Amino acid sequence: MLLFIIVSIAEAGNVNSTVMFNHSIRLTILNSQPGDTVFVESGTFFENEIRVDKPLTIIGTKGTIIDAEEKSFIFEITADSVSILSLTLNNVGRSYTKDYAAIHASGINNFLFENITFNNPFFAFHIEKSKNGIIRNNTIYGNAVVEYNSGNGIHLWHSSNIEVVNNNIYQMRDGIYFEFVKHCKVNGNISKNNVRYGLHFMFSNDDEYNDNIFENNGAGVAVMFSKRIYMRNNIFELNWGTASYGLLLKEINDAEITDNKFSKNTIGVNAEGSNRVNFERNTFVNNGWAIRFLGACYANKLQHNNFMYNAFDIAYSGNINGNQFDGNYWSEYTGYDLNKDNIGDIPFRPVKLFSYVVSQTPETIVLLRSLFVDILNYSEKVSPIFTPDNLKDNLPLMHPSP
Amino acid sequence: MFKILKYSFYDLMRSRWSYLYFIFYLLLGLILLFLNRDVSKAVITLLNIILVLTPLIGTLFGIIYFYNSKEFTELLLAQPIKRSHIFWGQYFGISLSLSLSLVLGLGIPFLAYGIFQSTEIFNFMTLLLIGAMLTFIFVALAFNLALIFDDKIKGFGVAILTWLSFAVIYDGIFLVLLLVFNDYPLDRFALGATLFNPIDLSRILILLKLDISALLGYTGAVFQNFFGTNLGIILTFTLLNLWIIIPVLAIKVISKHKDF
Numbered sequence: 032m033l034l035f036i037i038v039s040i041a042e043a044g045n046v047n048s049t050v051m052f053n054h055s056i057r058l059t060i061l062n063s064q065p066g067d068t069v070f071v072e073s074g075t076f077f078e079n080e081i082r083v084d085k086p087l088t089i090i091g092t093k094g095t096i097i098d099a100e101e102k103s104f105i106f107e108i109t110a111d112s113v114s115i116l117s118l119t120l121n122n123v124g125r126s127y128t129k130d131y132a133a134i135h136a137s138g139i140n141n142f143l144f145e146n147i148t149f150n151n152p153f154f155a156f157h158i159e160k161s162k163n164g165i166i167r168n169n170t171i172y173g174n175a176v177v178e179y180n181s182g183n184g185i186h187l188w189h190s191s192n193i194e195v196v197n198n199n200i201y202q203m204r205d206g207i208y209f210e211f212v213k214h215c216k217v218n219g220n221i222s223k224n225n226v227r228y229g230l231h232f233m234f235s236n237d238d239e240y241n242d243n244i245f246e247n248n249g250a251g252v253a254v255m256f257s258k259r260i261y262m263r264n265n266i267f268e269l270n271w272g273t274a275s276y277g278l279l280l281k282e283i284n285d286a287e288i289t290d291n292k293f294s295k296n297t298i299g300v301n302a303e304g305s306n307r308v309n310f311e312r313n314t315f316v317n318n319g320w321a322i323r324f325l326g327a328c329y330a331n332k333l334q335h336n337n338f339m340y341n342a343f344d345i346a347y348s349g350n351i352n353g354n355q356f357d358g359n360y361w362s363e364y365t366g367y368d369l370n371k372d373n374i375g376d377i378p379f380r381p382v383k384l385f386s387y388v389v390s391q392t393p394e395t396i397v398l399l400r401s402l403f404v405d406i407l408n409y410s411e412k413v414s415p416i417f418t419p420d421n422l423k424d425n426l427p428l429m430h431p432s433p
Numbered sequence: 434m435f436k437i438l439k440y441s442f443y444d445l446m447r448s449r450w451s452y453l454y455f456i457f458y459l460l461l462g463l464i465l466l467f468l469n470r471d472v473s474k475a476v477i478t479l480l481n482i483i484l485v486l487t488p489l490i491g492t493l494f495g496i497i498y499f500y501n502s503k504e505f506t507e508l509l510l511a512q513p514i515k516r517s518h519i520f521w522g523q524y525f526g527i528s529l530s531l532s533l534s535l536v537l538g539l540g541i542p543f544l545a546y547g548i549f550q551s552t553e554i555f556n557f558m559t560l561l562l563i564g565a566m567l568t569f570i571f572v573a574l575a576f577n578l579a580l581i582f583d584d585k586i587k588g589f590g591v592a593i594l595t596w597l598s599f600a601v602i603y604d605g606i607f608l609v610l611l612l613v614f615n616d617y618p619l620d621r622f623a624l625g626a627t628l629f630n631p632i633d634l635s636r637i638l639i640l641l642k643l644d645i646s647a648l649l650g651y652t653g654a655v656f657q658n659f660f661g662t663n664l665g666i667i668l669t670f671t672l673l674n675l676w677i678i679i680p681v682l683a684i685k686v687i688s689k690h691k692d693f
Binding site for chain 2: 391392395397399401405406
């Protein structure tokens with residue numbers, strides 16, 4: 032097995048000299064100059080606590096493995112313009128007091144982490160107070176079982192302008208965690224089988240996430256206390272369980288949720304204290320509840336969404352409605368369309384009396400699909416008493432929008 | 434007993450009502466599959482229909498058949514045959530023929546559509562089994578009522594009321610109780626209350642297999658822990674069997690003491 036490291040001092044693309052340092056990445060980095068490129072050959076290095084405090088590019092090849100043997104962190108980066116590419120980082124130490132990470136970055140600018148595979152990291156990326164970075168094409172395999180002794184896949188804190196692109200994250204605590212993070216993009220990631228959330232946003236404004244897949248996570252995706260978040264083309268599926276949902280919105284203002292697909296979740300979207308959120312062209316299929324509005328949700332707009340075969344389309348608490356439900360497709364709509372303009376002639380009421388009853392007393396769910404409940408729903412449909420009178424779709428579509 | 438079973442079975446197989454019932458299910462199956470094009474959706478729609486219809490038809494058919502064949506029954510009673518054998522023979526004859534109409538009527542279109550290629554085969558089989566069991570239960574209840582009430586009108590009235598109470602009223606009272614005692618932990622009560630109504634029991638058994646996402650809320654978990662396990666399934670079927678066995682035994686007891 033070849034076990035050596037080459038430091039190339041690169042000037043305008045030319046490699047000038049090559050140095051080997053005793054099979055140690057740490058020593059090599061210690062002895063390198065700012066702006067160097069470190070090529071790490073294939074092989075397993077049992078190292079940890081590698082500190083990168085100058086601008087460097089660290090490049091591995093296929094089969095370059097750094098194993099921390101469950102002791103401490105692997106890389107700690109405190110310098111700007113660092114790139115780390117094509118490595119495999121294994122077995123980061125577990126701690127109840129320190130957030131050990133495979134790559135821990137603090138206060139840096141202009142970084143790139145690409146093609147890195149993580150096995151059993153406590154945290155994979157832990158990035159704080161940093162700006163202008165790219166985290167791309169990484170794969171993270173955790174083995175989290177319970178929340179209290181596991182870490183997050185990509186953990187960002189107090190950062191801005193970072194792109195998290197095409198990463199695959201499996202079985203961590205939170206797949207992606209953002210706290211006080213601004214102007215970031217989360218695109219094309221797959222976050223699966225995580226113990227808590229696939230994606231978790233806290234106090235993070237002006238971010239967007241597109242084309243991601245969130246599947247079979249403990250509680251789905253949580254977006255909390257944030258403003259101006261854009262969510263497009265994501266897939267939320269198979270988030271099943273006692274307290275599970277596809278997407279949780281808590282204290283969210285002015286968000287755009289468009290072209291997403293929610294399928295087979297206990298609750299598709301759970302919204303609480305969310306205002307001025309636009310739901311457009313989303314598809315909700317086979318969920319228990321498609322959207323559940325809890326308290327204080329006003330001025331939200333639902334348009335051109337497809338609600339198909341959900342046990343409940345909308346659950347709503349309270350009897351004042353300040354939201355707009357016009358122009359959606361509801362598979363349960365039984366009205367007619369005389370002038371054939373694809374808009375039903377009688378309004379549709381998406382909130383059933385039974386869903387109101389269930390929100391009051393959850394145990395009543397055992398009566399789902401019984402004849403009595405059908406009769407109850409029908410009588411409420413004819414003359415609404417418990418559900419807000421104006422909570423209806425005045426322009427229900429006859430066919431699902433594409 | 435088997436001779437009487439055979440005669441009443443053949444008698445029913447020749448009657449147009451059995452054909453009508455069979456054709457109804459055949460058409461229903463075909464239309465459902467034609468409209469849905471998705472076997473799992475069709476199974477869910479079918480669930481609602483089976484849960485309402487099989488008990489209703491079982492009750493009505495059972496009581497009509499009993500009253501209509503009263504003269505023949507009285508003729509049989511004059512023969513040296515055990516009373517229980519006469520009524521059990523008729524009971525099994527009618528239950529079997531109704532179940533056969535159901536199983537064949539729905540089975541043929543689903544077979545033709547290729548349920549065996551679908552993963553829904555097990556759910557569909559459970560659904561048919563439960564339909565057949567509900568038929569057995571409600572025909573037995575109807576027979577008991579017919580034995581108790583000699584007056585046809587009274588018998589009909591009480592039979593329909595029985596169906597109504599199992600299908601609707603029971604759930605209504607159940608719901609009201611749940612709402613009234615909102616402040617108490619209710620999941621065990623809810624679990625217990627479903628066991629005493631065969632229709633509720635069948636519905637939840639099927640729902641846990643189909644609509645799982647909605648039920649898996651807070652209460653759903655309790656139910657899933659109970660009904661989802663092998664023990665729960667065995668218990669459910671045992672209870673459904675008890676719902677057949679007890680009324681069937683009651684037929685014997687009531688007929689023994691009845692003065693014809």
